[in-house]
Amino acid sequence: MYQAVRGTMDILPEEQPYWRYVEQAIADISRLYGYRRIDTPIFEDTGLFSRSTGEYTDIVQKEMYTFDDRGGNSLTLKPEGTPPVCRAYIQHGLHNLPQPVKLYYICPIFRYDRPQAGRYRQHYQFGCEAIGDADPTLDAEVIDIAWRFYKSLGLNKISLQLNSIGCRQCRPVYLTVLKDYYAGYTDQLCADCKIRLEKNTLRLLDCKQASCRKIAESAPKSADHLCTECDEHFKKLQQYLGLLKIPFEMNHRLVRGLDYYTRTVFEIQPEEEGTQSTLGGGGRYDDLIEELGGKPTPAIGFACGIERIILNLKKEGVAIPVPDSLRVLIAYRGDAAREEAIKLAAGLRQAGISAVTTTGGKSLKAQMRQANSLNVRYAVIIGEDEVKAGTAVLRDMADARQETIAIGQLVERLR
Numbered sequence: 001m002y003q004a005v006r007g008t009m010d011i012l013p014e015e016q017p018y019w020r021y022v023e024q025a026i027a028d029i030s031r032l033y034g035y036r037r038i039d040t041p042i043f044e045d046t047g048l049f050s051r052s053t054g055e056y057t058d059i060v061q062k063e064m065y066t067f068d069d070r071g072g073n074s075l076t077l078k079p080e081g082t083p084p085v086c087r088a089y090i091q092h093g094l095h096n097l098p099q100p101v102k103l104y105y106i107c108p109i110f111r112y113d114r115p116q117a118g119r120y121r122q123h124y125q126f127g128c129e130a131i132g133d134a135d136p137t138l139d140a141e142v143i144d145i146a147w148r149f150y151k152s153l154g155l156n157k158i159s160l161q162l163n164s165i166g167c168r169q170c171r172p173v174y175l176t177v178l179k180d181y182y183a184g185y186t187d188q189l190c191a192d193c194k195i196r197l198e199k200n201t202l203r204l205l206d207c208k209q210a211s212c213r214k215i216a217e218s219a220p221k222s223a224d225h226l227c228t229e230c231d232e233h234f235k236k237l238q239q240y241l242g243l244l245k246i247p248f249e250m251n252h253r254l255v256r257g258l259d260y261y262t263r264t265v266f267e268i269q270p271e272e273e274g275t276q277s278t279l280g281g282g283g284r285y286d287d288l289i290e291e292l293g294g295k296p297t298p299a300i301g302f303a304c305g306i307e308r309i310i311l312n313l314k315k316e317g318v319a320i321p322v323p324d325s326l327r328v329l330i331a332y333r334g335d336a337a338r339e340e341a342i343k344l345a346a347g348l349r350q351a352g353i354s355a356v357t358t359t360g361g362k363s364l365k366a367q368m369r370q371a372n373s374l375n376v377r378y379a380v381i382i383g384e385d386e387v388k389a390g391t392a393v394l395r396d397m398a399d400a401r402q403e404t405i406a407i408g409q410l411v412e413r414l415r
Contacts, residue, residue, distance in 0.1 A: 007113070007121025009307075018310045021320050022153065026106060026126050029149045033141065035104040035128050040084035042108065046074040052083040052260055052288055059258070063111040077110035080258070081127040082285065082301050083292070089131055090294040099132030100299075106306075118277075118308035127282075127303035134286060134298035136233050139264045140240035146268055146280055146302045147246050153309065154318035158279065161251040161267045162241075163222065164234040165202065168262070168287060170227035175201045177220045185215050205253045213253075221252040230263055237264060256281060260288040264300065270312060279312060280304025328355040328414065329376045331367035333383040340387050344380065344407065351411045355380075371397055378414065 004010055011019060030037070050060050065077040078084060085103055088094070094101050109125045128145060130138050143160065150158050166174060179201050186194065190209045197204060205216045226234065241248055248266075256265045267281035282302030289297040313320065328348060332341040341357045348355040356374070358367045364381070371379045381393040381402075392410060395402035405413060 005121075007115040009120060015310075017320050017323060018313060019306070020323065021313075022126075022306055022309055023106065025149060025152050026104070029145055029152060030104045030128065033102070033128075033145050035102040035130075035145075038085060038088060038103045038105050039107065040078070040081075040088055040105070043075045043077050044084055044087065046076040048083050048087055048292070049076055049079060052086070052292060059111065063113050065110045065112060078107065079109060079111050081105055081107055081109065081125055081303055082129060082258075082260075082288070085127075085129050085301075086131070086285075086289050086292055086294070086299070089297075090289060090292060095132065095295060095297065100130045100138060101132055102128070102130050104128040109305075118305065118311045120307060123308075124306040125303050126280075126306060127301060129299060129301040131289070131299040132297055134233075136236040136264075137240055139233075139237045139284065139300050140244060142282065142300050142302050143241065143266055144244050144246060146266075146282070146304070150268060150279060150309075153313060155270075155279070155309070155312055155316060157271045157316065158268055159271050160241075160246060160248040161254050161269060161281075162238075162248045163251050163254040163265050164226060164230060164263050165222045165255055165261060165265055165283075166226050166230050166263065170225060170230055171202075171222075171262075174220070174222050174225035177225060178202070178204065181219055182215070188212075188215060200259070202255050206255050216253050219253075222255075223250070223252060233263055256283055260285040260291070262286045266302075268304075270315075277308075279308060324354070326354050326356060326374050326376050328353060328378050328380055329367070329371040329374060330355060330357045330380045330382065331364060331371070332357070332381070333364055334387075336384055336387045337382040340382050340407075341380075344382070344392070344410070348411065348414070351415075353411065353414050380410065 046066050049064060059079050064079050067075060069075055085105065089101065104127065106124065106126050108122055110122055112121055113119060115121060128142065130142055147160065165171065179197065182197055182204055186197065188211055189197065190207065190212055193204055193207050193212050205219060207213065207216065223234065254265055254267060261283040263284040263286065265283035268279045270277050270279065280303060282300065284298070284300045286298040289299065330341040330345050332338050345355045345357045358370055368379065377397060379395040379397055381395060386392050390407055391404050392407050393402050394405050394410070394413065
């Protein structure tokens with residue numbers, strides 16, 4: 001028997017209220033901050049990701065779904081949202097618009113990773129990007145969006161982790177210091193970190209292996225090796241977060257998993273969870289658009305997985321608004337009543353009242369059981385006598401009270 005592919009899931013009707021709740025919160029927060037929606041294709045040229053995300057990142061090395069199409073082009077299912085938005089920014093000349101350009105998206109993301117709670121090989125991501133300005137007030141705004149978004153959902157037990165990893169002027173000096181520190185621990189590093197030491201030194205701080213984490217705790221801090229401009233930028237960001245009353249913790253091991261980040265990096269995590277529990281995160285990527293062929297353009301963004309948000313909503317017991325259920329079921333006895341039921345259902349729907357009729361010639365008792373299982377508020381019952389009299393029986397399913405009412409009065413009464 002066929003089943004959903006490992007690492008994917010069906011979003012069943014009973015789960016949909018959570019998704020609609022989160023999607024509405026996304027639309028609301030984006031509108032408040034002036035971010036407009038953008039949708040990019042589900043697959044892109046593979047080079048877009050290998051060039052931007054980093055040749056030696058786990059995403060490019062291990063997790064991308066890459067294939068050749070019939071024309072021999074190498075394509076990749078979108079493993080993250082930022083590079084496609086940057087590609088669209090360049091391709092469509094969005095630099096000609098007033099800067100910064102503020103965009104948000106909701107899209108499926110594909111990564112071949114070990115499935116676990118809140119992490120799927122196909123998952124959905126909400127992200128926002130502010131492109132075209134290096135001002136730290138924009139960093140504060142993006143962090144504020146993320147913070148207020150989670151708070152608006154009812155997720156209050158969260159913490160903000162913050163760091164700065166410098167720019168291409170000051171980071172090389174820090175990487176040399178970091179590599180010198182790790183040189184004394186090469187025999188204690190995991191296999192991946194031995195490769196990172198040579199290929200992607202900054203990611204040594206991000207390893208989740210217990211032995212590597214212990215080494216990273218005493219590693220030199222990037223914030224201690226910032227150039228004057230990066231240091232000033234980071235101090236101003238902290239000042240602005242104070243003005244916004246957003247508490248934060250300095251996390252000197254925080255580097256994020258993508259090569260294009262510069263200066264500010266941040267994550268939002270549940271307070272009492274482990275390192276795998278990040279709700280969302282982001283940072284600056286001031287060099288990315290230039291690397292993709294555009295003009296030098298500073299930018300900052302944030303992204304989060306919707307499945308992980310829903311998992312935490314359930315953990316915290318957040319009450320989700322239940323959408324209006326089906327309001328009316330029309331039950332009938334006899335062929336003449338069936339025809340009347342079809343017409344009545346159509347009339348109720350035209351009046352904006354949700355209604356269904358039963359099918360299959362069920363007994364009246366079976367039709368009432370169906371009304372209960374569908375959780376309708378009212379049942380309208382029509383038999384041959386009611387057809388002749390132009391009436392119907394209206395039953396309140398909450399208390400089983402019922403009354404006979406003229407069919408012409410049903411719409412107004414149900415309203």
